[in-house]
Amino acid sequence: xxxxxxxxxxxxxxxxxxxxxxxxxxxxxxxxxxxxxxxxxxxxxxxxxxxxxxxxxxxxxxxxxxxxxxxxxxxxxxxxxxxxxxxxxxxxxxxxxxxxxxxxxxxxxxxxxxxxxxxxxxxxxxxxxxxxxxxxxxxxxxxxxxxxxxxxxxxxxxxxxxxxxxxxxxxxxxxxxxxxx
Numbered sequence: 001x002x003x004x005x006x007x008x009x010x011x012x013x014x015x016x017x018x019x020x021x022x023x024x025x026x027x028x029x030x031x032x033x034x035x036x037x038x039x040x041x042x043x044x045x046x047x048x049x050x051x052x053x054x055x056x057x058x059x060x061x062x063x064x065x066x067x068x069x070x071x072x073x074x075x076x077x078x079x080x081x082x083x084x085x086x087x088x089x090x091x092x093x094x095x096x097x098x099x100x101x102x103x104x105x106x107x108x109x110x111x112x113x114x115x116x117x118x119x120x121x122x123x124x125x126x127x128x129x130x131x132x133x134x135x136x137x138x139x140x141x142x143x144x145x146x147x148x149x150x151x152x153x154x155x156x157x158x159x160x161x162x163x164x165x166x167x168x169x170x171x172x173x174x175x176x177x178x179x180x181x
Contacts, residue, residue, distance in 0.1 A: 002140035003176050004130075004147065011093075011178040012084040017076045021065060024072045025054050031075050043067055087180045088127040094179040095120050095147065100172035113171055118155055126150040144170040 018024045025039070032038040036054070040047040045064065052058035060068060098117040126146075133146055152168035153159065
């Protein structure tokens, strides 16, 4: 897993699982579409036991509590990751990056590579292309080029308002982070 993959993974792990036993049980019941019977089967206990836990008339033993936590973890993170991805596709994301950028530019300007720290809001279309590339197994270099192209358009060229002949590439990614609303 490369730096960009790891950064996307970090942004989707921003919400911790429910902390209280009651909240965890209610989450499991909600994901089972209200079926305490299904939750009981997943946990290896009786339906009545799950109902007692939900009412608070009984508490699970430590092994059962650990099993509940594991079940919640297994179901929680994919939902958070999916929500984060949908938000990025709809609203875009903010990219925070430090990298060595190389340039090809018009005569008379410098094309010396420079280490830059950039924070830039990128649209949902960039998120779509990045997720599609990752899903297709794109290499770290391909992902970096995709981000370099996006930064070229939205940061360096400012949407076509300047630096029309500039071509940008990332020659050395130091770190990357994403923010999704």
